[in-house]
Amino acid sequence: MTPPPSTDPPVPGMSPAPGTSPVPGSPLAGVPDGHGPVSSSPPQGRKPEAGGRSRVGGPVRGRWLRGGGSPDPGPSRAGRFGWVRRLGASGVGGVVIVAGMVVLAVVGPLVWGEAAGRIDAAAILQGASPEHPLGTDNLGRDLLARVLVAGRYSLLLALAATLVGAVAGVVLGTLPSVLPRRAARLVTATVNALVAFPGLLLAMFTAVVTGLGARGAVLGIGAAIAPGFARLTQTLAARVAGADYVAAARMLGVPRRRILTRHVLPNIAEPLILNLAQAFGGALLGLAGMSFLGLGVQPPQYDWGRLLFDGFPRIYVTPEVALGPAAAIALAGIGFNLLGDALARAAARTSATGAPAPAPAAAPPGEPDPGAVLEVRDLTVAFPGGLTPVREVSLSVAPGEIVGLVGESGSGKSLTAAAIGGLVPYPGTVTYGALRLGGRDVATLSDRELGTALAMVFQDPLAALNPALKVGGQLAEVAVVHEGASRAEARRRAVDRLGHVHLPEPERLAGRHPHELSGGMRQRAVIAMGLMGTPRLIVADEPTTALDVTVQRQILRLLREVVDETGAATLFISHDIAVVGELCDRVVVMYAGRVVEELPAGRLAGGAAHPYTKALIASLPDLDTDRERPLAGIPGAQPGPADVGPGCAFAPRCALATARCESDRPELAARGAGQRVACWEA
């Protein structure tokens, strides 16, 4: 029946370029700076190299935790104080200050209004005293009371100015998308000119033109705020206007104005509103400045700026009369800015909440398998919030063997590859029973040993190549850094390897920059880079997914050739079971973080035993598929890493599922030579 709602799990896919910034929306972006759920684990994973890019010959080392070494998860503070964690300390400070200001604005005039207005001829122009902590003014009125009372007026004026600026800005910013083209251009040009104009001058000019006093100051500050808002609105609106859903609405004949109100404005409202808090802080300071210059509030009315203006001449005699209002202005300005910043930060990240995942019990490492270059036993990758995208994965790869790791999005296949390369992004933790490269625990290998023994190839070859350096130089560097080869020798080898991966005219190509190469050529260059050392293990994560089929075919052929020649063990990760079946010797199928089947590639078409593997193969149309019959497909969707129950993860989508499948998880069990299946009914 109905597939369950989106379970596209927030699996932190392996970032193709270690050291590049995290993708917004991934749990990476959800890591609050230093306020995250308490965990005693050291930052896991990536240590950016110079230039922020890693290269294939020398993957960036991460830290692995041996089984059992997983940190003791502390109790979660996320639940009750989630908002505190989200806002951060400065944000909380902002909230407290702003709340205090609002209270002051409401009660100030009621409580101190009378004291602020009481004229006392006997106490004119006094300094601080027990009765008047901030002194008195030229009519003997208490200045502390006046500062407290002035809060309401100051905040109201700032609010008015912000609203004037925001409304004017949003109107100016959206006009270009509804006006005819020529008028739109005029508006845009005007906004651009205004943005370049100093804000304070604009404010003063407007205030003088519209008349001295509170109204002029509000309009002035509003005018100063408006261009920034207009520019922001324009930029945001332009981005939304290019979205596919706007194109779809246009094709449906939705009128322009409706597109603006339905599609554009709602999708830019959030950043605009966030900007309001910051603009408010700015308006408050700006208005105080105007009053201080005598352009703003005129007596008998008074705001903080006016009090500062009145007290300023006396600052050498009785500084406290000026410091009181000055402190109020500064505090309010800081409070609103902190709040605005914190809100913007909180909005920019998706939250990763919940308790840290429990540490999985580790199996004893056992004796190394002498026949395997790569040996993985009970590899688990966990993220805070109870997310365990990879669960107790075991696999091994023999010399000269290509093992395909296949699964759909959310299966954990890429994260498995990342864990093997030590590239799991913070705050993920990797635990394992065994993770051996050439019989040795990876954690004991030096960077140099790992750099020459392991070559990684990613989906996006550009991420592995430094755009600023020539291809030949980048390859040569691998040999210089990892093997201490001389420049000339390294360069000779680089050209040789480029020729080796069948790049034409390797001598000339070595002098090119990555962007001058086509996608297929880049991927060849990355493979050549991996061949600069003597790789014992090649990990290739979707290396052909971004390429055209004809180019994919060539790269697959090249990979096979390289493996046959070097005898390197290769782990080939892909979502495409046909590609895997064609290239690989053995296939490991993952579902919801676990290996569900392992079998020789030749047996995929006829001998797959797990219902998921079978369904995956049946879903794939090929050139012989019967066009008269519907395709098989699998109802529903793969569960996210937080939604995996105790039983078989495939049970909700499985045609063979029984009651036992729901409650008990089947272990991988041998089934004939070279095949293992995790299924009760297979």
Add this chain to the structure above:
Amino acid sequence: MIIRNLSVRYGRFTAVDDVTLEIPDGRIVGLVGESGSGKSSLARAVCGLVPHTGTVEGARRTQMVFQDPYASLNPRMTVARTIAEGAGPGEVERLLGLVRLPAELAGRYPRELSGGQRQRVAIARALGGDPGLLVADEITSALDVSVQAAVLNLIRGLRDELGLTMLFISHNLAVVRYVADVVAVMHRGRLVEAGPAEQVVGEPAHEYTRALLAAVPRLRG
């Protein structure tokens, strides 16, 4: 419906070069090509989204379904509002039924749906515009294989039920062969071959079509 002498130029670069292609009523024409072949530019030109020369004759209204189901729905609009935009509120339930989605989804927001469900909503929205021609641009390439199958089944079902005329664009020859009645192959902006699906796949006339066919990965055994 016929696309006649259609060209798309971006500055000096010619993305689509004088393409003439007939799309018979009630049929699905599959358009394959690799990146840079001009197939997406052709799709956008047919929908009037990019400037072009040449004509598209006989198409009443054209609607399009896009590649990325995560970017093609307004995140602030419910399924019902999204679909009602072209069809009007009374039609939502019928359209959801057409794309085999339960009526309960009407009140949901796109973020609450899976990729396959979103793509169905996008198809329902396009159907609501009562299209004479539906253009589908790589609509399954962002989906998992197991989900793709269901969307392909749906597309074929809609053709049979509604007599939908469709231009189905994909880089995947096996997918195109499965859904389309006619297969057209584009290479570097030009149409190099077009014909009944089985014929183009079984007896390819153009060298490039043969290269494409040879590159399709197959399971052994």
